[in-house]
Amino acid sequence: xxxxxxxxxxxxxxxxxxxxxxxxxxxxxxxxxxxxxxxxxxxxxxxxxxxxxxxxxxxxxxxxxxxxxxxxxxxxxxxxxxxxxxxxxxxxxxxxxxxxxxxxxxxxxxxxxxxxxxxxxxxxxxxxxxxxxxxxxxxxxxxxxxxxxxxxxxxxxxxxxxxxxxxxxxxxxxxxxxxxxxxxxxxxxxxxxxxxxxxx
Numbered sequence: 001x002x003x004x005x006x007x008x009x010x011x012x013x014x015x016x017x018x019x020x021x022x023x024x025x026x027x028x029x030x031x032x033x034x035x036x037x038x039x040x041x042x043x044x045x046x047x048x049x050x051x052x053x054x055x056x057x058x059x060x061x062x063x064x065x066x067x068x069x070x071x072x073x074x075x076x077x078x079x080x081x082x083x084x085x086x087x088x089x090x091x092x093x094x095x096x097x098x099x100x101x102x103x104x105x106x107x108x109x110x111x112x113x114x115x116x117x118x119x120x121x122x123x124x125x126x127x128x129x130x131x132x133x134x135x136x137x138x139x140x141x142x143x144x145x146x147x148x149x150x151x152x153x154x155x156x157x158x159x160x161x162x163x164x165x166x167x168x169x170x171x172x173x174x175x176x177x178x179x180x181x182x183x184x185x186x187x188x189x190x191x192x193x194x195x196x197x198x199x200x
Contacts, residue, residue, distance in 0.1 A: 003197060003198060003200075004064075004065065004066050004193065004197070004198065005027065005064065005065040005066070006019075006024055006025070006026050006027065006065065006066050006068070006198055007026065007027050007028075007029050007058060007062065007065045007066065007067045007068065008026040008027070008028050008029070008068055008070075009029060009030065009031045009054045009055050009057070009058035009059075009067055009068060009069040009070075010028070010030060010031070010054065010068075010069065010070050010071075010178075011028065011030035012070070012178050014152075014157070014159060014177050014178050014179075015070055015177070015178045015179045016028055018174060018177055018178070018179050018181070019179065022181055023195075023198070023199035023200060024198050024199065024200060025200035026068075027065075029058050029061075031053075031054035031055070031057045031058050031069060032057060033050075033053040033054045033056075033057040035050050035053060035054075035071075038050060038053060043073050043075040043078070043079070043080035043103075043105055044075070044103075044105045044125050044127060045125075046073060046080050046105075046107075047071055047072065047073045047080075047105040047106060047107035047125050048107035048108075048109070048123050048124070048125045049107070050071035050073075050107055051069045051070050051071045051106075051107030051108055051109040051123065051125075052069065052107070052109040052121070052123050053069070054069035054070070054071060054109070055067050055068060055069025055109035055110070055111050055121075056069070056109070056111065056118075056121075057069075059111040059113050059118050062113040062116070063113070063115070063116050064113060064114055064115065064116075065113050066110065066111070066112055066113070066188075066191070066193065066198075067110070067111040067113060067118075068108065068109070068110050068111075068179075068184070069107075069108075069109040069111075070106055070107060070108050070109075070178055070179050071106070071107045071153075072104060072105065072106040072107075072152075072153040072154070072175075072178050073104075073105050073153055073154070074102045074103070074104050074105075074130075074153055074154030074155075074156075075102055075103040075104075075105060076096060076097065076100070076102040076103075080105075081093065081153070081154055081155070082153050082154075083150065083151065083152060083153055083155075084149060084150055084155045086150075087144045087145075087150065089155075090144045090149040090150055090155045091140060091141075091144055093149070093154070093155040094135065094140045094143075094144075094149075094155060094156075094165075095140075097132045097154075097155075097156070098132055098133070098134045098135065099132065099133070099134045100131075100132055101129055101130065101131045101132065102129070102130050102132070102154065103127050103128070103129055103130070104127065104128050104129075104130050104153070104154060104175060104176045105125055105126070105127045105175075106125065106126050106127075106175045106176075106178055106179065106180060107123070107124075107125045108123070108124050108125065108126065108179070108180065108183060108184060108187060109121065109122070109123045110122045110123075110184070110187045110188065110190075110191060112191040112192075112193075120190075120191045122187045122190050122191060124183055124186075124187055126171070126172060126174075126175040126180035126183045127171065127175065128169050128170065128171030128172055128173070128175040128176050129169060129170040129171060130154075130156075130158075130166060130169050130176060131166065131167045131168045131169065131170075132156075132165060132166060132167065133164075133165045133166065133167045135164075135165045139164075139165070143161055143162065143165070146161055148160055148161050148162060149162065153178075157177075158173060158176045158177060159177055
């Protein structure tokens with residue numbers, strides 16, 4: 001049997017780049033999953049549920065592939081924060097985050113689809129603590145004006161302009177980028193796939 005088709009159910013450029021740099025050639029098929037009404041008891045659990053919803057929506061259209069859905073949330077004071085809805089909200093987030101630490105949760109859902117139906121599903125969540133610096137008002141304005149914080153969970157990136165304002169992390173940096181490679185490798189093993197068999 002040849003290399004399995006690997007589908008990324010996410011439009012995130014950072015996730016695609018991370019997979020490509022690690023040897024995979026994902027086919028990107030963003031999910032149309034409606035996450036607005038989804039709830040869960042904790043931010044960590046919610047990240048897993050969101051990832052599962054995205055993966056299942058894409059897997060329902062597949063015949064034979066491995067489908068990965070991911071979703072990230074920042075937990076601060078027990079509250080889950082996704083992408084800010086506006087520049088004003090991004091500014092408020094940075095006022096809350098400055099000089100503090102949060103937990104970035106990234107949910108992962110891997111579905112093994114064969115003959116048009118999922119035969120195995122694995123859902124896991126990776127969590128990494130992020131320590132934020134204290135950007136001044138002009139720096140926050142410039143960062144919000146760049147548009148970057150409006151496109152990402154928690155209103156920051158590690159691999160972009162936001163990296164200037166992160167003083168450290170505890171855990172896997174890939175989790176903060178949106179996908180944990182060590183966790184995905186373990187999940188693939190659970191469905192009987194070696195990651196080396198997927199290398200392009």
